[in-house]
Amino acid sequence: MRMNLEGTSLKREDIDSKRVLTTRFRSNAFYAWDTGRGIGRYLQGLKAGEIWGTHCDTCNRTVVPPRIFCERCMKNQVSWVKLQDTGIINTFSICYVNWDASRVEEPHLPAVIEIDGASQGHGILHVLDEVNPKDLKIGMKVKAVWKRPEERNADITDILYWKPY
Amino acid sequence: MSGGKNEVAIVGAGMTKFVRRAQETPKELAFEAVRMALDSAEMTLDDIDCVIQGTAPDAFDGIHMKGEYLCDGSGGWQKPYSRGYVGGGTGVFAPIQGWYHIASGMFETALVVCEEKMSTFQPHPQGAFLTIFDNMTERPLKPNLLWIFALEMNRYMSTYGLQIKDIAPVSVKNKNNALKHPAAQLGKEITLEQVLNSEVLAWPVLREMVSPTSDGACAVILANKKRAKKITQKPVWISGVGWNLDTAYWTNRDLAYPQYVENAARMAYKMADIREPKKEINIVEPYDPFAYKECHHLEGLQLADRGKAPQLAIDGVTLRTGNMPSCPSGGLLGVGNPIAAAGLMKVCELFWQLRGEAGERQVPGKPKYGLAQAWGDLMQVGTVLVVSN
Numbered sequence: 001m002r003m004n005l006e007g008t009s010l011k012r013e014d015i016d017s018k019r020v021l022t023t024r025f026r027s028n029a030f031y032a033w034d035t036g037r038g039i040g041r042y043l044q045g046l047k048a049g050e051i052w053g054t055h056c057d058t059c060n061r062t063v064v065p066p067r068i069f070c071e072r073c074m075k076n077q078v079s080w081v082k083l084q085d086t087g088i089i090n091t092f093s094i095c096y097v098n099w100d101a102s103r104v105e106e107p108h109l110p111a112v113i114e115i116d117g118a119s120q121g122h123g124i125l126h127v128l129d130e131v132n133p134k135d136l137k138i139g140m141k142v143k144a145v146w147k148r149p150e151e152r153n154a155d156i157t158d159i160l161y162w163k164p165y
Numbered sequence: 166m167s168g169g170k171n172e173v174a175i176v177g178a179g180m181t182k183f184v185r186r187a188q189e190t191p192k193e194l195a196f197e198a199v200r201m202a203l204d205s206a207e208m209t210l211d212d213i214d215c216v217i218q219g220t221a222p223d224a225f226d227g228i229h230m231k232g233e234y235l236c237d238g239s240g241g242w243q244k245p246y247s248r249g250y251v252g253g254g255t256g257v258f259a260p261i262q263g264w265y266h267i268a269s270g271m272f273e274t275a276l277v278v279c280e281e282k283m284s285t286f287q288p289h290p291q292g293a294f295l296t297i298f299d300n301m302t303e304r305p306l307k308p309n310l311l312w313i314f315a316l317e318m319n320r321y322m323s324t325y326g327l328q329i330k331d332i333a334p335v336s337v338k339n340k341n342n343a344l345k346h347p348a349a350q351l352g353k354e355i356t357l358e359q360v361l362n363s364e365v366l367a368w369p370v371l372r373e374m375v376s377p378t379s380d381g382a383c384a385v386i387l388a389n390k391k392r393a394k395k396i397t398q399k400p401v402w403i404s405g406v407g408w409n410l411d412t413a414y415w416t417n418r419d420l421a422y423p424q425y426v427e428n429a430a431r432m433a434y435k436m437a438d439i440r441e442p443k444k445e446i447n448i449v450e451p452y453d454p455f456a457y458k459e460c461h462h463l464e465g466l467q468l469a470d471r472g473k474a475p476q477l478a479i480d481g482v483t484l485r486t487g488n489m490p491s492c493p494s495g496g497l498l499g500v501g502n503p504i505a506a507a508g509l510m511k512v513c514e515l516f517w518q519l520r521g522e523a524g525e526r527q528v529p530g531k532p533k534y535g536l537a538q539a540w541g542d543l544m545q546v547g548t549v550l551v552v553s554n
């Protein structure tokens with residue numbers, strides 16, 4: 001079968017020379033999110049230097065980030081549980097690029113950290129530091145490094161990073 | 166007869182070239198794919214009862230209500246028209262929507278169009294993905310899209326004791342397959358060494374194990390049994406459909422195994438009466454935005470044992486000439502990845518392969534059953550289509 005395919009590939013010079021035209025628009029959107037009852041309390045906990053999860057009494061499962069309902073059983077019989085500020089690395093990456101594909105000088109070290117006190121396999125996204133990337137291993141024990149109390153904003157970045165201990 | 170197996174057929178297919186940046190607008194790209202699909206079935210827009218449009222985030226285009234914007238380029242003018250959206254899973258979900266439009270008995274024919282123009286977003290399309298992360302607990306950490314793939318790939322590798330070199334043959338296979346696809350953006354002769362020596366983007370993800378950002382469109386035409394047999398001698402039947410979503414709390418689930426893909430596959434196999442997928446599926450187009458994702462998905466689809474999919478590429482089982490060709494099109498890694506259109510490209514490929522019209526890409530033998538799968542959202546959706554000739 002013969003395929004007659006359309007679609008015209010442009011090169012940077014086609015645009016720069018204005019051989020083909022482009023119009024432009026910069027979006028200027030600004031949002032204020034209400035944090036809700038679940039994440040609101042989670043963020044308040046972070047300001048106090050504490051990590052809170054929720055336990056579903058029906059499923060016997062402790063999750064973090066916390067939520068006021070259980071998505072498995074769709075019930076709201078949950079209780080708040082204070083978790084440890086330690087955990088283990090579920091997985092990690094050594095990332096050398098920013099979102100716009102530009103290179104970073106020092107690699108970012110994102111990780112999923114299973115929080116001690118939550119049910120097995122339940123973690124959060126955060127970043128690692130104070131570690132040589134070569135030494136990183138899945139299963140490694142890590143602890144939170146917090147901002148000083150007066151610098152905290154009730155934000156996930158109240159934890160600066162996690163480091164092996 | 167229940168469940169709708171082989172009640173609806175694909176009777177035409179079309180696509181544009183996939184390119185990094187296209188001169189054409191989204192509407193013009195959609196039009197070109199629709200035009201080719203209609204011509205291939207020798208149909209006109211008057212023969213189309215309803216139109217299903219698939220396109221991924223509005224953020225790429227900066228156009229609100231992108232479905233409405235794309236309506237006329239998609240042939241939806243003054244017709245029952247709708248847009249469905251499940252992120253990267255959209256390209257295989259859209260024909261599933263087309264299937265149930267017809268299987269319901271409401272319509273005899275449906276046009277399914279998927280379009281994506283990622284290049285509009287400046288300075289780099291990846292920026293449009295930044296808002297997929299949880300707005301309160303993740304975005305303040307300034308994540309980029311590569312993070313979640315690198316995190317998932319590392320978990321997959323460590324769970325099964327795999328190394329990057331075990332997964333890299335998928336890139337070699339798909340990029341070389343794409344050399345024979347006339348629409349391909351990134352087909353190239355590439356060796357295992359070249360893949361392994363390519364730049365580390367986000368370890369363990371290397372440059373040559375990632376699909377590009379792309380502009381492009383695809384379209385297929387569906388018809389019920391009565392109409393399909395009049396339109397073509399070689400209808401490709403929709404034997405099974407399945408879709409499934411997992412939780413958006415992605416840090417709370419098993420990253421080594423896509424349970425939701427298994428759920429979607431089992432739904433499709435049940436409808437298609439497929440009991441032993443490894444034996445019965447002859448040709449497969451799993452979603453491969455990253456090399457490890459092909460492996461991940463072959464396992465979820467029950468076409469490989471857990472942790473064993475990389476061996477299929479190493480052993481040549483999934484080569485175009487192998488026992489179960491995987492991504493004979495060249496996949497997203499080779500043909501390109503205009504999100505929603507990339508999934509539908511896989512369905513187009515099965516249409517051409519099962520009709521023996523895939524030209525230089527034609528797999529040997531006479532494939533009977535093909536499977537296309539797409540994936541997306543926050544690593545949480547699986548969409549599966551099983552077709553047969």
Ligand SMILES: [Zn+2]
Nearest residue numbers: 056059070073
């Ligand atoms: Zn529960």
